[in-house]
Amino acid sequence: MLDRRQILAALGTTALASLAPTALFAAATIKPDDTSALLVIDVQNCFLPGGSLAVKEGEQVVPVINKMAKAFSNVVMTQDWHTPGHVSFASVHSGKKPFETIELPYGKQVLWPDHCVQGTDGASLSKDLSIPQAELIIRKGFHKDVDSYSAFLEADGKTSTGLAGYLKGRKIKRVFVAGLATDFCVAWTALDARKAGFEVYVVEDACRGIDNQGSLAKAWADMAKAGVKRIQSADIAVSA
Numbered sequence: 001m002l003d004r005r006q007i008l009a010a011l012g013t014t015a016l017a018s019l020a021p022t023a024l025f026a027a028a029t030i031k032p033d034d035t036s037a038l039l040v041i042d043v044q045n046c047f048l049p050g051g052s053l054a055v056k057e058g059e060q061v062v063p064v065i066n067k068m069a070k071a072f073s074n075v076v077m078t079q080d081w082h083t084p085g086h087v088s089f090a091s092v093h094s095g096k097k098p099f100e101t102i103e104l105p106y107g108k109q110v111l112w113p114d115h116c117v118q119g120t121d122g123a124s125l126s127k128d129l130s131i132p133q134a135e136l137i138i139r140k141g142f143h144k145d146v147d148s149y150s151a152f153l154e155a156d157g158k159t160s161t162g163l164a165g166y167l168k169g170r171k172i173k174r175v176f177v178a179g180l181a182t183d184f185c186v187a188w189t190a191l192d193a194r195k196a197g198f199e200v201y202v203v204e205d206a207c208r209g210i211d212n213q214g215s216l217a218k219a220w221a222d223m224a225k226a227g228v229k230r231i232q233s234a235d236i237a238v239s240a
């Protein structure tokens, strides 16, 4: 017969054992393979502190992305790459201010401060990114009359950037999305990646949002509905 002390001891061990994998240690259960790619979205000076469209805490994604990138043999980065006088800039619409919206032929467009103008320092990738194996940089938003939050499709909903073809050509099946901003370029990229047939993960702590009029909560809801998986960088196994 077990006495009270033995029973409590046994229960204690079981309780601890069942807690251990989740609560006591980070469960790094996702192992990127050769069919996985990390998409690093718009980690550019304009979106970082001091930039013209600075995302709150934007700089905090950089060390998280650098560390996570070690787990990936395939990394693609994007650069928002607008013409001067781009249609998404409030400055070209008289009487309009940044963060207001207008109707364009392809639909509703949020207006922004001038940002990520081709060839400017603001459009450069952060000098603190350290991902030497990155194999492709996709530039987007370079048509003067069309915006492109998504790394796959421009805002007209039909002009392709070529990224889906590239990834499929390289036999990529799963994409992990990180960067700026969660509720615009990250979310639109994730949603289009689902439409293009990829398995999609958004790494929450490797992203930061703009959150204009509820856009962040809406983006997460849209992504959940589309089958985008919301994970943390600690879920990804980075082997030594």
Ligand code: VGL
Residues within 6 Å of the ligand: 041, 042, 047, 080, 112, 149, 180, 181, 182, 183, 184, 185, 186
């Ligand atoms: C972005 C607004 C305008 C982004 C780009 O990278 O999320 N947001 N252009």
Ligand code: ZN
Residues within 6 Å of the ligand: 080, 082, 088, 115, 116, 141
């Ligand atoms: Zn832009």
